[in-house]
Amino acid sequence: MKSHVWRPLxxxxxxxxALLLARSFLVPNDxxxxxxxxxxxxxxxGNENEWKQVSVKYRAKAYCVGxxxxxxxxxxxxxxxxxxxxxxHGPTLGHPKDPPTLTIDHSRRLCLRCxxxxxxxSSGRSQIRGIDPDxxxxxxxxxxxxxxxxxxxxxxxxxx
Numbered sequence: 001m002k003s004h005v006w007r008p009l010x011x012x013x014x015x016x017x018a019l020l021l022a023r024s025f026l027v028p029n030d031x032x033x034x035x036x037x038x039x040x041x042x043x044x045x046g047n048e049n050e051w052k053q054v055s056v057k058y059r060a061k062a063y064c065v066g067x068x069x070x071x072x073x074x075x076x077x078x079x080x081x082x083x084x085x086x087x088x089h090g091p092t093l094g095h096p097k098d099p100p101t102l103t104i105d106h107s108r109r110l111c112l113r114c115x116x117x118x119x120x121x122s123s124g125r126s127q128i129r130g131i132d133p134d135x136x137x138x139x140x141x142x143x144x145x146x147x148x149x150x151x152x153x154x155x156x157x158x159x160x
Contacts, residue, residue, distance in 0.1 A: 072085070
C-alpha cells in the first residue's frame with residue numbers, strides 16, 4: 001500500500017494510544033468499579049460518603065406538598081401546574097428550618113420567559129397567551145394584577 005494510506009492510519013492509532021495512556025493517569029482506579037458499573041455509576045466508589053454529605057439544593061413538588069398541600073392542589077388545577085414550585089420560589093435548601101432562604105422571584109422577567117408574545121410562533125410555547133411587555137403595564141410587577149397560583153383566562157381578559 002502507498003504511504004498516503006498508512007500515514008493517517010498511524011496518526012489515528014497514535015492519537016488513540018495517547019488517549020488511552022492519558023486516561024490511565026487521569027481517571028482514578030475506583031471510577032465506575034462497583035455493582036452498577038459504567039451504566040449508572042459515573043462516580044468513584046471511594047467518594048460516595050462525600051456525596052452523601054452534600055445538601056440537596058432543589059427538591060421536587062412532592063417536598064412542598066408536605067406543608068402546602070392546599071396550595072399545590074390549587075396550582076395543579078391551573079395551567080401553571082406543570083411548573084416546578086422552585087422555578088418561582090427558589091431552591092428549598094434550608095427550608096423550612098430557615099424560611100428567609102426561600103426567596104420568591106416577583107420579577108416581570110420571570111413571567112416574560114413564558115408570557116412574552118412570540119414574534120414567530122412555531123413551537124408548543126405559542127399556545128401560551130403572550131403579552132407585549134413594552135405596552136402591557138411596563139413598569140408594574142405582574143402579580144399586582146395576576147395571581148400566579150390561580151391563572152385563568154377570565155382574569156387575564158380583564159387586564160388586556
